Amino acid sequence: MTVVVTAESFEPWEVLRAHEQSLAQRAKVGACAVFVGSMRDFNEGDAVHGMVLEHYPGMTERHLARIVAEAKARWTLEDVLVVHRTGELLPSDPIVLVAVWSGHRREAFEACRHVMEDLKSKAPFWKKERLETGVRWVEHNTPGQ
Amino acid sequence: MTVVVTAESFEPWEVLRAHEQSLAQRAKVGACAVFVGSMRDFNEGDAVHGMVLEHYPGMTERHLARIVAEAKARWTLEDVLVVHRTGELLPSDPIVLVAVWSGHRREAFEACRHVMEDLKSKAPFWKKERLETGVRWVEHNTPGQ
Amino acid sequence: MAITVKFFASLREQVGMDTASRPCRGGMTPADLWRDVVADRPLPGNVLVAVNMDYAAPDQPLKDGDEVAFFPPVTGGAA
C-alpha cells in the first residue's frame, strides 16, 4: 500500500500505469476501482480561479495510512494507492487519487468509495479558494453518500 | 459518451489519458470514477491459462450504448466511456473499462458501479477458459452487489 | 424473406451450428423456431432469447425478416 502527499502536480493515469507495473501479483487482480477528484472552476455559484490546499504535515500521512490499513483489514485487497495534492492548484488540476486492486469487483468498488469518504471526513486538508472578488475558505464538504 | 468493443488489447490508463484530453469542459469535472476488470490466472479453484471472449456483434454495441444512455438519464454526468475486449486474452489482460466523469463524486461512483453491473448482467459476452486439462465455458457471473 | 436464427457460446457448440434460416409461419414464436431448428432437445429454461438484438420472451410473435438469437447466461465484464 502506498500513500503520497505531494505539493507537485500529478498525472493520475500515468501514476496508475507506473504503479500497476509494481504490483507483485497482477494476475491475482480481477478488479481495479479508481477515483480521481479534480479542481472545478466553480463552487457554490461562484467562478473559482485557483485554490490553495493546506494540510497538517505528519498527521495527514498518518491518517491516510490508517484509513488504508483499515480498508485492507475490512476487505480482501491486493493493493491500495492514495495520492493527495497540497499547495497551489488551478482548475482541472487533480486533487486526489484513490485506487484499489482486488480479486473481485465488489471489494474494489466498496473499498475505493469507503477510503474516499473516510479521507474527506478525517484527513486534515483545508481548501482556500481564489475568487474574482478575493479568497475564501471552503467551510464544509459536500455529502458523498 | 463513447462505447468501444475491440478484439485488440488495450492499456486502460493510456485510453483514459487520451480520452480525458477530448473532454469538452474539463473544469466542470470534479470527480472521475473508473473500473477496470482484468483476467485472473485462477477461477473456481483452477489455474486459467487463457480465455476467449465471444460476443454478439451488433447486439453488444447496442446494449452497451443503451446502458450508458440510461446512466446519463439517471445521473448528472459529464461523460462516460466503456471499452470491452473480445477475442483471445491472456492472464492480467484488461477485459473491461468503465469511466464516468461528473461534477460530484456521488454521481460518479454510483453511475460507474451501475454501468458495470448492468453490463455484466445484460451485455452479450461469454467467456471460455483455457485450463490445464482443456477448455470450459464460464457458466455464471459472480454477484457484484 | 425468412427468419434468421443465431446461436452463441456453449449453446452454439451444443446445437452444432451458429446460424440457420427458416421460413416464417403466421403466429410463429422463438419457442416454435427452436423446435423447428433443434429437433432433438427442448428449449433449455436458462437460455436467453433476443429478437432483432433486443431481449425477448420465448412466446413473443415473430415477423418475416426477424433475427432471433439463442444464448446462455452472459458472462462478460470482470470477476
Next chain:
Amino acid sequence: MAITVKFFASLREQVGMDTASRPCRGGMTPADLWRDVVADRPLPGNVLVAVNMDYAAPDQPLKDGDEVAFFPPVTGGAA
C-alpha cells in the same frame, strides 16, 4: 519541556498565529490550553482538536511534550 500548539487554515488566520508553546500544568486539557493561548475568544464548538496527530476531545488530559492542534472542519478530497 512544554506543550506545542498549532493552528491551521481559517483558524490560524483568525487567531493570528500558527504555532505557540506553553508550559504544561498538571491536569491541563486542550480547552485549558486554548484559554491560555487565545485569551480573547472561547473555543468554537466546531473546532477539531488533535493531540499528537490523533483526534482528541477538548477535555482529554495532556502531558508534557504533547503537540496539540486546533483546526476547522476538514475539506480535502473532491467535490
